[in-house]
Amino acid sequence: FTEIVKSQGKKPSSELISYQRLHPNEFEIKNLGVLPQSHVIRMERVRFADDIPVAYEIASIPEKIIRGFKESEITEHFFKTLTDNGYEIGKSQQTISASLANSSLAKHLKVKTGDALLSLTQISFLQDGQAFEYVRSYYVGDRFEFYLENN
Known part of the structure; x- marks a missing residue:
């Protein structure tokens, strides 16, 4: 998100809505390959471009990967924190679909309930194939605007 917004000549920023340590839900268990008794960090935030709300994001990260990191290292520059600590980031899988804004999303994104949104689900992996992040964004x-290029 940050790189895309910067490439458009805009200033990216985020507002943290919540940051919780929880047992994983069924989607996190499936997509992160974690056990039901383990923990994930689930954070929700609004992402902005030039102070205009553009996306609402729910990111889940296995706690075992980020144990010992400060909250700010996760919420402000997660990928940089990983690479600075020796993790090698690999591929990601993304699914994009259409959805409608519910009342909560509408409030955070400053749109009307029922307005059209693009939903993006992404699973990010380390080089060794371990999933380290499951994100649902609206x-x-x-x-x-998404720009996709295939090499």
């Missing part, structure tokens, strides 16, 4: 379509 983008305001007329405020954000």
Whole structure:
């Protein structure tokens, strides 16, 4: 998100809505390959471009990967924190679909309930194939543009 927004000549920023240590839900168990009795850190935040809300993001990270990191290292520059600590980031898998804003998303994104959103689900992996992040994001379509390139 940060790199895409910067490439568009805009200033990226985030507002942290919640940061919790929880047992994983069924989607986190499936997509992160964690055990039901383990813990994940689940954070929710609004992402901005030039102070305009563009996306609402729910990110889940296995606690075992980030144990010992400060909350700010996770919420402000997660990928940099990982690479600075010797983790090698590998591939990611993304699914994009259409959805509608519920009342909570509408409030955070400053749109109307029922407005169209782009939903993106992403699973990010380390080089060794271990999933380290499961993210569900909701983008305001007329405020954000995806550019995909395949090499």
